[in-house]
Amino acid sequence: MEQDIAMRAAIIAVIAGTTATVPVVQAQDIRHGRRLALEVCAICHAVLADQTRSPVAEAPSFETVAVTPGMTAMALNVWLTAQSHPTMPNIILSRTDVQDVSAYILSLAE
Template sequence: MGRLRGFAVGAVLSVVPASLSAQQTGDTQQGLAFARQACAACHAVERGQPSSPNAQAPPFGAIANTRGMTGMALYAFLRTSHPTMPNLILEADEIANVAAYILSLKGGQ
């Protein structure tokens, strides 16, 4: 019984990284379009945009260049409500697209 349980846990864990990776892929152009529509009122979403309309909202370039920023970190953040942000309910593909766009800004402002 113990071996079977260990095998089952191992099998499940071997699938988890693949499903997490799938959530990290997205379309950067669709992510930019969504960001322009839903995020630009508060955040600087364009490459090279110097500051956000709302001084409390970090520019997407700064988010992208945060040490350790990954698609999974963005996915987790965007799936969680935050008191300083509107409570947006995003579909998984919308999150993947926005995360892909944000990460495309890495290395530049």
């Protein structure tokens, strides 16, 4: 619970400090984002719909992230492109990959 609050606070702080705009993500990007999530993120996170338990207990499921109040594509894009995350390995994704993973995560809220 404390980590969820810390994650939300970090996301909000990063968003407040940026003026970057994020292009609209196309629906077809969701499949690519899902593949990336399975390849890159699933080692720590539960990345599939209805998967509630992450391999790393402290890592929130993507579904939990998706339903976080106020979660947006911009928030996810900023979080995934920030230089350092004390609770995550430093994974480097292209801008398109970040947008695709963000689109996939948000699709889990639907």
